[in-house]
Each structure stands twice: as C-alpha cells, then as structure tokens.
Amino acid sequence: MATLRLGDTAPDFTAVTSEGTLNFYEYLGDGWGILFSHPADFTPVCTTELGTAAKFKDEFAKRNVKMMALSVDGAESHKEWIKDINETQHTEVNFPIVADVERKVSDLYDMIHPNANDTLTVRSVFIIGPDKKIKLTLTYPASTGRNFYELLRVIDSLQLTAHHKVATPANWENGQKVVVSPSIPTAEAKTIFTKGVEEIKPYLRLTPDPTA
Ligand code: BEZ
Numbered sequence: 001m002a003t004l005r006l007g008d009t010a011p012d013f014t015a016v017t018s019e020g021t022l023n024f025y026e027y028l029g030d031g032w033g034i035l036f037s038h039p040a041d042f043t044p045v046c047t048t049e050l051g052t053a054a055k056f057k058d059e060f061a062k063r064n065v066k067m068m069a070l071s072v073d074g075a076e077s078h079k080e081w082i083k084d085i086n087e088t089q090h091t092e093v094n095f096p097i098v099a100d101v102e103r104k105v106s107d108l109y110d111m112i113h114p115n116a117n118d119t120l121t122v123r124s125v126f127i128i129g130p131d132k133k134i135k136l137t138l139t140y141p142a143s144t145g146r147n148f149y150e151l152l153r154v155i156d157s158l159q160l161t162a163h164h165k166v167a168t169p170a171n172w173e174n175g176q177k178v179v180v181s182p183s184i185p186t187a188e189a190k191t192i193f194t195k196g197v198e199e200i201k202p203y204l205r206l207t208p209d210p211t212a
Contacts, residue, residue, distance in 0.1 A: 003110050004137065010035075010128040011108040017068070017096035018078040024068065025132065027096070031064040032159075033128040034151065037111040037121035039142045041073040041081040049123075049145050050082075050097070051089020056148050063155050065127075070098035070105055072121055116141060125151065127158065164210050165192065175212050180205040 004010070010033075014023045024035075036053075038046040053067055060067060071078070082093045098105055100121070106112050111121040123140035135158050140146055157168040166178040180189045180197060186205055189197045193207040200206065 004134055006134055008134050010132050010134050013105050015098045015105055016075050017098050018075055019096040030130050034067045035126045036069055037124045038071040039120040041077045045145045047085050050085050051091050052148050054091040054093045057094050059152055067095040070100050072100050074101050075099035175209055177206045178209055180207055
C-alpha cells in the first residue's frame with residue numbers, strides 16, 4: 001500500500017461488484033472516472049451519498065465520467081442495501097459498488113486510515129483522467145457526507161484546464177471568468193484569449209471562459 005498522489009497512475013483492479021465482476025480500466029474505457037469509498041453498507045450518511053450520486057449520474061455522463069463506489073461489505077449485502085437506497089432516496093442506483101471484503105482495492109488506494117478506523121474505509125474520492133492518472137483526491141471522515149455539486153464543479157475545472165491554458169479561481173462555477181495561467185505573458189495571453197484579458201496585477205489576469 002502506498003499513498004497515491006496527483007499525477008500517479010490509478011492502480012487497475014478486477015473486483016466483484018454489485019453489477020458482477022468488473023475490471024476498472026475496462027469499465028472506465030477512454031473516459032473520466034470517479035472512484036469513491038464508503039465506510040459500510042446500511043449506514044445513514046452513505047445511503048444519502050449513494051442516492052445523491054445516482055441522481056447526478058446524467059450530469060456526470062454528460063461530462064463523460066463514470067462512477068464506481070466501494071465499501072468493504074459483500075455483493076449480496078450491497079444488492080440488499082441498494083433496494084433501501086432506491087426506496088428511501090427515490091432514485092435508482094445505476095453504477096457498480098465494489099464488494100471489497102478482502103480490502104484489496106481499499107489497500108491499493110489507501111482507503112483505510114487506521115487512526116480513524118481499523119477496518120472500515122474512510123470517504124475517499126479519486127478522480128481519474130482518460131490517461132488513467134489521478135487528477136484529484138479528497139478524504140472525508142465517516143461523519144461528513146460529501147458534496148456532489150463540488151465533485152461536478154471540480155470535474156468542470158479539470159476538463160477546462162486540461163484543454164486551455166487557464167486555471168479556475170476560488171468558488172469558480174462553470175461559465176464564470178477564469179485565470180490566465182501564470183506561465184503565459186500578458187501580451188501572448190491577449191493573442192490566445194480573443195474574448196479579452198483583464199490585467200488586475202501582472203500575475204493576476206482574468207479572461208472569459210474560453211468555451212462559453
Ligand atoms: C454513515 O454513513 O452514516 C456512517 C458510517 C460510519 C460511521 C458514521 C456514519
């Protein structure tokens with residue numbers, strides 16, 4: 001087990017899931033992926049998270065992102081729990097949940113933090129690019145459910161900045177002004193960003209979202 005850092009290759013694995021045995025890379029194909037872990041089945045916060053993730057599936061799909069969840073309970077338990085999630089969250093869980101009974105994937109991705117809990121996975125998130133590199137990691141404690149609007153917002157930023165020489169400022173939302181990459185001189189930036197470059201400081205230049 002090694003800590004995974006941004007830019008590292010996401011480890012591939014084949015695992016039993018609520019939708020049968022799946023290979024992670026084959027499941028992701030050429031698109032983006034989110035792998036996120038949960039402490040345990042039949043727990044309240046996880047139930048709301050998975051229901052929310054299911055409701056966001058179309059938004060993720062529009063961005064070519066596939067989701068895969070994980071907890072350390074077995075596939076039969078996952079299937080029973082999914083019935084509860086569908087019933088209580090008024091949705092349909094429509095992505096696989098890894099049944100990581102032997103903690104193989106949890107170990108690969110360092111999802112068990114022994115000083116938080118010896119056996120259960122924390123709330124980890126890994127966003128993986130089409131090149132299978134890790135683009136973002138998040139770690140939340142069991143007591144705090146994640147914000148799926150934030151995950152969408154991060155995906156929007158990652159996809160925008162992958163193709164344009166820009167970065168996204170604090171609290172940025174899709175369509176808002178973005179920051180010109182510090183490596184580009186302002187004169188050059190004005191030729192690249194034809195919608196205009198606003199120079200607030202030589203190192204702080206804003207431009208309209210080049211894709212909007
Ligand atoms: C939950 O998902 O509700 C939860 C799981 C483990 C500990 C605390 C809360």
